[in-house]
Amino acid sequence: MDPRYIGQSVRRQEDDSLLRGMGKFVDDLAPHGLTHAAFLRSPVAHGRIRTIDTTFASEVPGVIAVLTLADLRPVLTSDRLPVQFKSDGLPPNIGPYILAKEEVVYVGETVALVIAESRAIAEDAVALIDLDIEELDPVTGCHQAVQPGAPKAALDRDSNIFAQFEMGYGEVDQSFATAAHTVSLSLVQHRGGAHPIEGRGVLAHPDSLSGQMTVWSSTQQAHEARGFLIELLGLDETLLRVRTPEVGGGFGAKYLLYPEEVSVTAASLLLGRPIKWIEDRREHFLAAIQERDQFWDVEAACDASGKLIGIRGTMIHDGGAYVPQGVNLAYNAATAVPGPYDLPNYKLSVQAVATNKVPTIPVRGAGYPEGTFVMERVLDGLADAAGLDRIEIRRRNLIPASAMPFSTPLKSRSGSGITYDSGDFHAMYEQALKEIDLGGFADRKAQAAKAGRLRGIGVACGIKGTGRGPYESATVRIGKSGKVTVFTGAMPMGQGLKTALSQITAESLGVDPGDITVVCGDTNTISLGLGGFASRQTVVAGSSVTVAAKAVREQALTIAAGLFEADVGDIELVDGMARVKGTEIQASLKELAKIAGGSPGYSLPTGVTPGLEATEYFMPSGLTYGMGVHAVELEVDAETGAVTLQRYVVVNDCGRAINPKIVVGQIHGGVVHAIGNALFEFMGYDEQAQPTTTTLADYLMPTAPEIPRIDVHLAEYPSPLNPLGVKGVGEAGCLPTAGAIVSAIENALGSKNQLIQRIPVMPQDLFQFIQQGKQTDAA
Amino acid sequence: MTNSAETLHTVTLTVNDVPHEARCVARQNLADFLRHDLQLTGTHVGCEHGVCGACTVLVDGLAVRGCLMLAVQAKGRSITTIEGLTQPDQQLGILQEAFAQHHALQCGFCTPGILMTLVEVLQDDPDPSEMALREALSGNLCRCTGYQNIIDAALAAAAALRKNQK
Amino acid sequence: MKASPFAYFAPGSLQEALDLLGSLDNAKILAGGQSLMAMLNLRYAMPDQLIDINGISDLAGISDLGARLSIGAMTRQRVLERDTILLQKAPIFREALLQVGHIQTRNRGTIGGSLCHLDPAAELPALAMLYDATLIARSANGERALPMAEFPAFYMTPALEPDEVLTRIEFDPWPQDSHFAFVEFSRRHGDFAIVAAGCLFTVASSGTIERAAIVLGGVGAAPMRLTEAENSLIGQVPGKEAFDSAARAAQSIEAMEDSVYSAQYRCHLSEVMTRRALIKAWDRQQERAA
Known part of the structure; x- marks a missing residue:
């Protein structure tokens, strides 16, 4: 039977309340007796706290409490947060403090918090806390961090190196001996912050009736947050519930339990009052995680035909002041280098180091954009060195469809192998070239040239590992009301996940997706969950839901078969009814649920098990990989260094699309985020590691006029690794963007022997680059 | 909630055609x-x-940033917010x-500000070009959508509104 | 962040506002608020008293005084952008204003607020400089006229006394057939320009340039006129040669640098944007003729 709901762009069930202004975000919640928190944050990048005098702050009318770490200790089991991902081999003393103890290690670190009747009053009081700090030398960059004699980013550590490891396979050094062409690159990659339009936020709400503390958090990970909160507060699952209201975007910044969530909850336990803290934009700049800087020094070699032989080099990653999550970001970046290409030999030495800046963990893309950019630069460099067309060299190196599934010798951070599970990369590549009308480019370039504009084209590819395990939870239940409800530990933050899960459920149960309620991110409704990261939720939670929904379907059919005295095979579930096909013999799901619910003291009908309900924890055997090809045309204003994007084509493999409109929307967003990374967004710090871009007027996110139409084409190569055949797309759009744009800029300029090696490409830098190119061309 | 030292001002205004008074x-x-x-x-408040x-609302029909105006300045004004866009019969507006x-x-967090901006923009210019709409929305950040579907929706709404006018 | 506390006054007349300004300590005037409100919210500005002049209706409006135009300080940018008198007599205002911030900020932002905030890259101070406008300030002691050239005291600070309020701006519009353009180089639409250039010039019946004014924004601490370039245009036939040569004068200006853009880059952009402004002004005329 053809799917009825899966594959349809059904209307999102999330939209109605949001469009009426009735969606409830964390700052929209205002329980009786609500109080408000504001934080005193470190004004310096590195310092030793002499004293924190809260006398004047405490006297401000409307202030309820001014709290330091010492004040919170009675309800804490630890002064520090743990490293939140499995973290074998990492050094000690790298988890963030809940509030600073003796030392501060980045500007914006939480030092104390004020609880007051209003946020404004809390901020008035914060300004009156007398913080006496002895300034220490900061580590301002990761090259400085590893120099002999460099200051230490934190005094209680032996070294500024969090982790170092080798990544690779093959015989790289020997392979270079056979190279026909080589290229050397020193790539500086900057990715800024996540910047969801809603910042972080938490409301700790102690309920005197139930005795349970409810923590409402704008988070990507309700269950993970609960796990760490109960550990840090010495509570258990019955005493603390995490719930998520609408979440106004996450992009990685909310996949972490932060000091603010812990300290606000601890303060609420101490004071017995509801406390809300809403991150303002300045705080997001100072204290929400970023991705920031990676420095790559790589050499690459190819044979005379342009076939890759090997890549070798080093990468140094700015981890920031703490390691709140792990070094997965650096790891992902290193594993992403081969991408969709057949790279026979690879060796990369990686160092993740400490600086006195806010910690880094994955932002949308999670290191893959950086690894992808390296490979795309390498291919452009080798093409130029070999005198090959840049578009052709990619064709020669893409993994052929005949090699699928293709295993690289690398291991993902979970330890499992990296195997590209399906796809025809060449077909997608050719489709992208066709869609951007490569054949007509020469004419468009000539037309632009007549008007004095430099037009260029660039193509790049990337492949994203999606659907990370180990599992996601889902319960599908038909209650006695007849209502179908899905409970999951998956956590939407704008993706339309509830709609997608309702479609998947509807497919098995024959209920309109709009009539299905999906409950996410509430730890009282399902015991386990991992939440929203790594483009995983439709893959993993979707698979759990489909398995659970099918089980419920079987239960419903069994009951109906007994009721109708018919064969199970003759019964269909449609429009909320179980019906003997082709007859009017039917019963509603509500009736079936009542039967499954039983009656006190009476047996259930033969073969019927209690409840119309099933729970599944789908465990993917490996990541599923979706390839993307981006082709961009742009114009460069050589007099100013300005870049104007003109056309943008994406061909992306999403496996089976559950809701194509949602899938395309995810890719739009990813592309534009990465356009920001390629051309606009830069998080600046001065020589004392003071952030210099702390407003949205200084940190430039792309706005509508800078963005061209993005023409997305979905390739649907089903994944063999999950029952739906889906692949993740949440981050897919971020990967090849910078590579394609930078390549197109060089193509527009037409100069040889120059490669842009730093992103974002700022107009001033590009102008200088053009001037240098002119000199080189003249010489 | 207030610092007791601070003066309270009474603000009477109309929001979505409903009179309000608050201090x-x-x-x-x-x-x-x-x-x-x-x-x-x-x-919503985003920065x-x-x-x-995100905080854009209409003050006497004009789109303004709600964070760059004091509440006391709204005295006697007529404010329209996203809650005012839903039709009296509870249907969604065009x-x-x-x-x-x-x-x-x-995620819908930036959406209220974008809708309110578009109300004024489409009243002003019932048949805007795509680029005119992009420029008109240059003061609204969205991190999720990449703007394209917003522009498409605005173009479609403009067409529907024009049809309604006829 | 939330603003720090302040006492709020909403005088209904200019006299009342001046009395308050003369008597209150650490007071700040609130005009359109599109810069000040952000600074208050960030606690970059922490006045004890805020005097809101939005209720003083006679501070807003555009008056055509024949040879001279007068614009009240509280006239909203969005009103200026659509005003028919301005469109006819000084169309460069609309061209520049469409590059000022966004619809939402122009609906509140005022010409006086922009002049007093005096961002180096702001369009309205640049226009005031381009027109050699006169700025009229009032205090309890009376009225004072300041030429725009003397209005910037230093970086983002006008030469107003603490008890003075800017009430209006006056300038002589150029002849109807003047050529004009206002161009900007900025990273995103609506951002403050890295460099902005505005120009006005007239061409005599002989076909040569008779009168010219060029202003640069974003380059110095305040908008600056390119007098050398203006002079070089006089008597020239409008066209590439004259414009190139005039623009080259921008190479010798002293440009400021900040944490992102070097003085050298700004200097270069000044030349480029000056040339583009002149070309745009002239091409528009050719297009109109065609």
Whole structure:
């Protein structure tokens, strides 16, 4: 039977309340007796706290409490947060403090918090806390961090190196001996912050009736947050519930339990009052995680035909002041280098180091954009060195469809192998070239040239590992009301996940997706969950839901078969009814649920098990990989260094699309985020590691006029690794963007022997680059 | 909620055609006032420094940043917020409906400001070009959608509104 | 962040406002608020008293005084952008204003607020400089006229006394057939320009340039006139040669640098944007003729 709901762009069930202004975000919640928190944050990048005098702050009318770490200790089991991902081999003393103890290690670190009747009053009081700090030398960059004699980013550590490891396979050094062409690159990659339009936020709400503390958090990970909160507060699952209201975007910044969530909850336990803290934009700049800087020094070699032989080099990653999550970001970046290409030999030495800046963990893309950019630069460099067309060299190196599934010798951070599970990369590549009308480019370039504009084209590819395990939870239940409800530990933050899960459920149960309620991110409704990261939720939670929904379907059919005295095979579930096909013999799901619910003291009908309900924890055997090809045309204003994007084509493999409109929307967003990374967004710090871009007027996110139409084409190569055949797309759009744009800029300029090696490409830098190119061309 | 030292000002105004009177401190901005004093939480606050546009509301029909105006300045004014876009029969308005049809929102946090901006823009220019719309929305940041579906929804809403006018 | 506390006054007349300004300590005037409100919210500005002049209706409006135009300080940018008198007599205002911030900020922002905030890259101070406008300030002691050239005291600070309020701006519009353009180089639409250039010039019946004014924004602490370039245009036939040569004068200006853009880059952009402004002004005329 053809799917009825899966594959349809059904209307999102999330939209109605949001469009009426009735969606409830964390700052929209205002329980009786609500109080408000504001934080005193470190004004310096590195310092030793002499004293924190809260006398004047405490006297401000409307202030309820001014709290330091010492004040919170009675309800804490630890002064520090743990490293939140499995973290074998990492050094000690790298988890963030809940509030600073003796030392501060980045500007914006939480030092104390004020609880007051209003946020404004809390901020008035914060300004009156007398913080006496002895300034220490900061580590301002990761090259400085590893120099002999460099200051230490934190005094209680032996070294500024969090982790170092080798990544690779093959015989790289020997392979270079056979190279026909080589290229050397020193790539500086900057990715800024996540910047969801809603910042972080938490409301700790102690309920005197139930005795349970409810923590409402704008988070990507309700269950993970609960796990760490109960550990840090010495509570258990019955005493603390995490719930998520609408979440106004996450992009990685909310996949972490932060000091603010812990300290606000601890303060609420101490004071017995509801406390809300809403991150303002300045705080997001100072204290929400970023991705920031990676420095790559790589050499690459190819044979005379342009076939890759090997890549070798080093990468140094700015981890920031703490390691709140792990070094997965650096790891992902290193594993992403081969991408969709057949790279026979690879060796990369990686160092993740400490600086006195806010910690880094994955932002949308999670290191893959950086690894992808390296490979795309390498291919452009080798093409130029070999005198090959840049578009052709990619064709020669893409993994052929005949090699699928293709295993690289690398291991993902979970330890499992990296195997590209399906796809025809060449077909997608050719489709992208066709869609951007490569054949007509020469004419468009000539037309632009007549008007004095430099037009260029660039193509790049990337492949994203999606659907990370180990599992996601889902319960599908038909209650006695007849209502179908899905409970999951998956956590939407704008993706339309509830709609997608309702479609998947509807497919098995024959209920309109709009009539299905999906409950996410509430730890009282399902015991386990991992939440929203790594483009995983439709893959993993979707698979759990489909398995659970099918089980419920079987239960419903069994009951109906007994009721109708018919064969199970003759019964269909449609429009909320179980019906003997082709007859009017039917019963509603509500009736079936009542039967499954039983009656006190009476047996259930033969073969019927209690409840119309099933729970599944789908465990993917490996990541599923979706390839993307981006082709961009742009114009460069050589007099100013300005870049104007003109056309943008994406061909992306999403496996089976559950809701194509949602899938395309995810890719739009990813592309534009990465356009920001390629051309606009830069998080600046001065020589004392003071952030210099702390407003949205200084940190430039792309706005509508800078963005061209993005023409997305979905390739649907089903994944063999999950029952739906889906692949993740949440981050897919971020990967090849910078590579394609930078390549197109060089193509527009037409100069040889120059490669842009730093992103974002700022107009001033590009102008200088053009001037240098002119000199080189003249010489 | 206030610092007892601060004077309370009485603000009488109309929001979505409903008269309101509330007391607030001078420093309370209009967006916070609507959200926390009038419990109209559909208006969102994304930066508080006048860049993101999430807090955009209409003041006497003109789109303004709710974070860059004091609540006391709204005295006697007529304010329209996203809550005022829903039709009296509880149906979505044309613009809201176009946003749902075109998947023009994801997390929905920036959406109120974008809708309110578009109300004025489409009244001003019933038949805008795509580029005119992009420029008109340059003061509204969206991190989720990449803007394209927003522009498509706005173009569709403009067409539907024109048809309605005829 | 939330603003720090302040006492709020909403005088209904200019006299009342001046009395308050003369008597209150650490007071700040609130005009359109599109810069000040952000600074208050960030606690970059922490006045004890805020005097809101939005209720003083006679501070807003555009008056055509024949040879001279007068614009009240509280006239909203969006009103200026659509005003028919301005469109006819000084169309460069609309061209520049469409590049000022965004619809939402122009609906509140005022010409006086922009002039007093005096951002180096702001369009309205640049226009005031381009027109050699006169700025009229009032205090309890009376009225004072300041030429725009003397209005900037230093970086983002006008030469107003603490008890003075800017009430209006006056300037002589150029002849109807003047050529004009206002161009900007900025990273995103609506951002403050890295460099902005505005120009006005008239061409005599002989076909040569008779009168010219060029202003640069974003380059110095305040908008600056390119007098050398203006002079070089006089008597020239409008066209590439004259414009190139005039623009080259921008190479010798002293440009400021900040944490992102070097003085050298700004200097270069000044030349480029000056040339583009002149070309745009002239091409528009050719297009109109065609």
